[in-house]
Amino acid sequence: MTKDVIVIGAGTSGMMAAISAAENGARTLLIEKNKKVGKKLLLTGGGRCNVTNNRPAEDIIQHIPGNGKFLYSAFSQFDNQHIMAFFEENGVSLKEEDHGRMFPVTDRSKSIVDCLHNKMLELGVEVLTQESVKRLLIEDTRVVGVQLESGQRYVAPCVIVSTGGKTYQHTGSTGDGYRFAKKAGHTVTHLFPTESPLLSNEHFVSKKTLQGLALQDVTLSVLNQKGKAIVSHEMDLLFTHFGISGPAALRCSMFVNQELEKYKDVPVSLDALPHLSHDEILQDMQKRRQEHEQKSVKNALKNLLPERYLDYLLQKAGIDHSLPIKQLEDKDRTIFINLIKDFRFTVNGTWPVEKSFVTGGGISLKEVQPKSLESKLVDGLFFTGEVLDVNGYTGGYNITAAFVTGHVAGKHAAEISSYYNY
Template sequence: MKLYDVIVVGAGTSGMMAAIAAATAGSKTLLIEKNKRVGKKLLLTGGGRCNVTNNRPADEIIAHIPGNGKFLYSAFSQFNNYDIMEFFESNGTHLKEEDHGRMFPVTDRSKTIVETLFNQLEQLGVTIYTEAKVEKVLHKDGQTIGIALEHEKIYAPCVILTTGGRTYPSTGSTGDGYKLAKRLGHTISPLYATESPIISNDHFIQDKTLQGLSLQNIALSVLNEKGKVVVTHQMDLLFTHFGLSGPAALRCSSFVNQELTKNEQHPVTLQLDLFPEVERQNLKKEVNTKFFDQPEKSVKNALKNFIPERLMDFILSQLIMSDLSSKQVSDQQLDQFIQQLKSFKITAEKTLPIEKSFVTGGGISLKEIQPKTMESKLVNGLFFAGELLDINGYTGGYNVTAAFVTGHVAGTHAAAIAEYTYLPDLESD
């Protein structure tokens, strides 16, 4: 009979950290992965460079995890982003800071991060099974007792599920953990795509009028059914052949999906402000001055370099102002033009599906998990970490941070509990 203290299912970001934490605390640990190698998804993060964490204070990190980030306060008090940095630095993997506090390995290679974790697992004597799929979690009288693979059972008083969400299914993230948790009585909050490009059927998207156009430092807002702003993100935006991408669109996507659910899948309105730091009245004055100084010039030439040319052409044609000279523009037309600059409307039909998104929203209900330990409230000795949890953050190292933090906390507490938990009679199992 194979017997361990802690079994970790899924060797991704949170799973490797959970196994390292459990083994560091003295547990005999087994890490099981259904792929041929560990850390397959981690290799893809940060465009293959691995945005390993973020260098901002804990409060700010949690504020960048709009999907239930507050649940992490207790976990962060035990292990946080600075501890993640210290972990890599102390293991000889140096990190560097880029814009918005994003931390990357100096090598600019995800492989460096995966190798550091793998080397730690080996040094700590963690047993690793690859190409092994867990069929179910074994339990008896409300106590976890191990797992069942296709052809064998392996026993342990503590099992940590870290199988990831449903993004990038090619990496093995196919939602297995949700099924395992559901069988044990856990509730799964509906899954939805977050950090996902947005699809629009607006004519200018369909006609590819603005395709490839990149806008810097704009504000993109998601509006609810009543036209009220739900969220605004001031970042860069990219028009694509199917809709919108770039940081502003990705950050708004989870809110688009939530509004779609509330509105019974009716399209959601987005509002684009090209000059978020300029008040409407001041913008009107600025445009008026340009017209006044160049009365004979066409509107387009009077406003040269004011906004990207293709967007200018599109807005002017929509307002039937393309052939006007500056002096011909009425006050009403000027107001309409300013309206387009400050609240250009785009219709969001949906986002790309979870499988093509960066992060899975929804997951195992947090009401059924102890925030201090990541242990199930329903089954003793069962723990969860990483993207399986109903927690999701923006891109920028926030999701990887949440995965490392929850993994470390789950591993540490599983090791502590395994020390004094006696398995029931297994022979009769």
């Protein structure tokens, strides 16, 4: 069977690659091991599909801390505005939510998956489901097609590997792309979980003291061994039975994992009131002391922090909750304020890559052309999406990178395949 372009994997980047190749005149085949296309895409954004982000392209690249700069060339050809236009033009209205996150108005991922699937069919893409690729067919540093597990061969001058990372393995992301890349002579960098909850053995975790407590708009910082911040994120945080989760923890996980390669645990710092300085909290406490001097410390400080967190920090500072606030000593007050601004504890791991949201690491970018996403080692072989060593924060950034790399690879593969007349 002969095609111009073969795409392996019907996820976000694979479907967009197939659409882009077909739009540019290529006879395109999409091969997917699952029964249906877009299995992982259906789960994103809590089943609502955070399809992209409406920030300026420069901002989006800033939110892709894992090698986002590699995407500049691809973004100059197709970006988040193009993604939004694509869905609007194909009948899916989008709406903007907090932090620029874009969702379908229907609040259903199925709207996005159906749109991509219907577009492929409209463009004549042949979609082959429940079929696994066994290996790439390569002759003299040029890809010539693929062989399926069934033994069937498909011939094409261009093959796009869009197999995803190693997260959400039940959706089929089992790392096939890394295997294909290595066989083709590519380097796959160390794979690690990102956008992952953080694990801790601290006493407050093992005793479940704060389990289930959510803090809003706090700043979580990952510290180096000297106590200096490597990265800080101001977002919501959730204490769990294993450590911490929520957006702030997820965003810090990549940096935690990088430190864990060198050390057995990593210090973090939590600032519960990032918009108030030490002195401003001190002034607030002095004012409360004057207004409520007969009240206990706990009652006088009500609403300064969520009650459970207030109780915990008072206890940690060695302050009796029932002590009248007028009797609170200056040194104890200083200890308490320091805990509000800089509560330090250690984390010793993250969820494994299989249970995390995004795979860090991947096919080395030194071996991939940034403009076309074609391999520098094997002519006609392209890589897109999470299989590349590119990873971003949650909030529509990874999915944007997947759509952008898919579209750009599809376009260039169609162009190259047009030079070959079988």
